[in-house]
Amino acid sequence: MKYxxxxxxxxxxxxxxxxxxxxxxxxxxxxxAIAQSVKEKLGSGKVLFVAGRGNNGGDAFVAARHLAxxxxxxxxxILLGKDRDIGTEEAYHNYSLLKFSRVQTLEIRDSGxxxxxxxxxxxxxxxDAIFGTGVKGNIKEPESTAIDLINNEGKAGKIIIAxxxxxxxxxxxxxxxKAVYADLTVTFHRMKAGLLDEQAKEYxxxxxxxxxxxxADAEHYxxxxxxxxxxxxxxxxxxxxxxxxxxxxxxxxxGAPALAALAALRAGADLVTVxxxxxxxxxxxxxxxxxxxxxxxxxxxxPEDLSILPDLINSHDVVVMGMGLGRATETLETVRKLLxxxxxxxxxxxxxxxxxxxxxxxxxxxxxxxxxxxxxxxxRLRDMETPDSPETREKAVREFAAEKGVVTLxxxxxDIISDGKQTLLNRTGNPGMTVxxxxxxxxxxxxxxxxxxxxxxxxxxxxxINGAAGDLAxxxxxxxxxxTDVIGKISEIIKEAGIG
Ligand SMILES: NC(=O)C1=CN([C@@H]2O[C@H](COP(=O)(O)OP(=O)(O)OC[C@H]3O[C@@H](n4cnc5c(N)ncnc54)[C@H](O)[C@@H]3O)[C@@H](O)[C@H]2O)[C@@H](O)CC1
Ligand SMILES: [K+]
Numbered sequence: 001m002k003y004x005x006x007x008x009x010x011x012x013x014x015x016x017x018x019x020x021x022x023x024x025x026x027x028x029x030x031x032x033a034i035a036q037s038v039k040e041k042l043g044s045g046k047v048l049f050v051a052g053r054g055n056n057g058g059d060a061f062v063a064a065r066h067l068a069x070x071x072x073x074x075x076x077x078i079l080l081g082k083d084r085d086i087g088t089e090e091a092y093h094n095y096s097l098l099k100f101s102r103v104q105t106l107e108i109r110d111s112g113x114x115x116x117x118x119x120x121x122x123x124x125x126x127x128d129a130i131f132g133t134g135v136k137g138n139i140k141e142p143e144s145t146a147i148d149l150i151n152n153e154g155k156a157g158k159i160i161i162a163x164x165x166x167x168x169x170x171x172x173x174x175x176x177x178k179a180v181y182a183d184l185t186v187t188f189h190r191m192k193a194g195l196l197d198e199q200a201k202e203y204x205x206x207x208x209x210x211x212x213x214x215x216a217d218a219e220h221y222x223x224x225x226x227x228x229x230x231x232x233x234x235x236x237x238x239x240x241x242x243x244x245x246x247x248x249x250x251x252x253x254x255g256a257p258a259l260a261a262l263a264a265l266r267a268g269a270d271l272v273t274v275x276x277x278x279x280x281x282x283x284x285x286x287x288x289x290x291x292x293x294x295x296x297x298x299x300x301x302x303p304e305d306l307s308i309l310p311d312l313i314n315s316h317d318v319v320v321m322g323m324g325l326g327r328a329t330e331t332l333e334t335v336r337k338l339l340x341x342x343x344x345x346x347x348x349x350x351x352x353x354x355x356x357x358x359x360x361x362x363x364x365x366x367x368x369x370x371x372x373x374x375x376x377x378x379x380r381l382r383d384m385e386t387p388d389s390p391e392t393r394e395k396a397v398r399e400f401a402a403e404k405g406v407v408t409l410x411x412x413x414x415d416i417i418s419d420g421k422q423t424l425l426n427r428t429g430n431p432g433m434t435v436x437x438x439x440x441x442x443x444x445x446x447x448x449x450x451x452x453x454x455x456x457x458x459x460x461x462x463x464x465i466n467g468a469a470g471d472l473a474x475x476x477x478x479x480x481x482x483x484t485d486v487i488g489k490i491s492e493i494i495k496e497a498g499i500g
Pocket of ligand 2: 056128129130131132162163164165166167
């Protein structure tokens, strides 16, 4: 069964908003689904909604409004707090509408007031909307007493319906301190992992998954919500905590590794070292004082460099390799020999030319790899034409990623990112980005995010950030945009998503 984590659900919610489907619309659908379930369980009578101050409560306010319009129902809402304590705009909005909806509301001060309320015993059916996916830590008062009071009514034979998850149950792990015993749990959009837990079954009753109208693309395309899943920088962070990246590139070219390195810095890495052949080390260093440049031996990456690179690799979290290396036989051989020293690697451009199917197999389990090919490089990697049709392309990426055990980011008008199990598409970016260097920028961002995040998430978010930064750059420069313009906009995207 396909289930979803609360973090992913939040990301999808944000992506919906980005696509123009507001949280208020989703809440309306969630509330309508709850009202429908109440109607199926109880033809008429007194319905009590016990609502917390988050969006789980918000769903209950919507459901109460929907039911109150139907003859035969007497609808009451207990809010565990005061209206000013309601934590979200959407929940507050829906609570305000109850004034005009023939719903009796009671705001409670504390658990004492709750315990003497007769609304519980008078109800024929109780809806538990104390908390859903937002529950954290030990359950405080008055929520704890409210759970007990709902459970007392359940024991007395009343019907209990839980909104999204029985309150108290951890939606991801299923563990809990105390929780509501429900007859029916109406969960939204997808099954939550915690509901499937063996212990949780006693609490959920029957589980119904209700559609709330999430746009399919909010789940299948990257969006700002995916960025929210990235690890946030800690306030007490030390130098290096936000990632140490080693870029290995250059030789025939000097700009490509510098672009990757600068992009990695802009994407949040603390330290970026660029290891380049001696012939271009001075040029690369002259591009920016932000770069730490390590000089290799020759005019191209060569076996002699194996005397210094393994130590350097060891002192960094991620290696980003390939940009501007050229394809000299000795260079490709050195790339192959370096890979076993890497724990995490992003392989782009010329490094991809060094790869073969058997190499992936020898690395399996020791080194996590993200490859970032364009269609031509992907064709060479698979020894097969890259398909044109979107569906077949997606399938090819998914199968390649699964078979080789590498996260694959196939660059294109629509990027395809897959780890073989999960696949995401990315449509940020514009035709101006066909200019040279934007692929190097993408590799740098990917390395930076990969230092602190799972490979698939890092690759998907990097594709989004690179394209979105490119779109901002396009506003000013149009088709004349440069890779350096894209780097200049990365921080705006990251800041806007609140992850910088
Ligand atoms: N896409 C989505 O994410 C959607 C979410 N919706 C609803 O929104 C819910 C999540 O809403 P929120 O994120 O606002 O969170 P919740 O409403 O689940 O919980 C947050 C509230 O509970 C309080 N709280 C948390 N832990 C507590 C504890 N241990 N003791 C006492 N109080 C505690 C918080 O202070 C806050 O007031 C979902 O479960 C679902 O019902 C729906 O509106 C539909 C769309
Ligand atoms: K609930």
